[in-house]
Amino acid sequence: MSAYTLTRASVSALRILLATGGSDRLKLQRPVSDLHADIVVTPNRDSVEAIVHFGDHTYSVTMPAGDSANPHHLADFIDAAANGNVESAAPTVRRAGLSSSDIRYAHLSRNDERSIQNLCCFGGTATLSTGSQVTTHASPRSTAITAIVVHGSRSEICSGSQADVRRQVAELVEQLAA
Structure with a gap:
């Protein structure tokens, strides 16, 4: 089975959301089907919090504000969550130094x-x-x-x-x- 990935338009929307905040519906694709993720991004002075909803499942990540790699980290996190691979999503966040669960x-x-x-x-x-x-x-x-x-x-x-x-x-x- 192929994995879900964010479309190019959704990755572009992530960049805008990370800069301005707000919410949007993102499209993820795989060769045989599409999936939509509802996302709310809240920028603060020191961090950016993103909350992603896939139906009944909710995931969140907090990232440092102003990091140019945030769109890539968030896209990786969303792709991993969409594919039911929460364990691989968590290390992506921890490697980036973004998770409070490291305490x-x-x-x-x-x-x-x-x-x-x-x-x-x-x-x-x-x-x-x-x-x-x-x-x-x-x-x-x-x-x-x-x-x-x-x-x-x-x-x-x-x-x-x-x-x-x-x-x-x-x-x-x-x-x-x-």
Whole structure:
């Protein structure tokens, strides 16, 4: 089976979105079918956050502002996500120095960090190796998500973008597990 790739027009649209922000629908092709990805790009002073929706699946990446390689990194990330190869999408982001998931936490295993990332992308509930239970509510129609972290009789709640909530959940798990 052939892999999906962004069309040239979609790559050009990525360049414009990264410069100005906004949202668009991108076209990905393979020889036998097409796929559309809805994307929202939010530029900030120091970073650019891109949130990509493929039907019920949502992926996000945060990149440094002003990096001329951002269109290539984002195109690679979208291609990998479209092909169901999230594992290969994550190293592309980490190699580029773009992922907050590279921050290591004392009480979190790599599996816990992966679970938190998936929960922030798709929503759901998971019990981590620390004994903490994390529940997130993510909507493909909104960039904001809410997470509740419970450890024993203590609980905390946080809300924000996927990247912010992922970081906040990891910090809350660390605090509650300590």
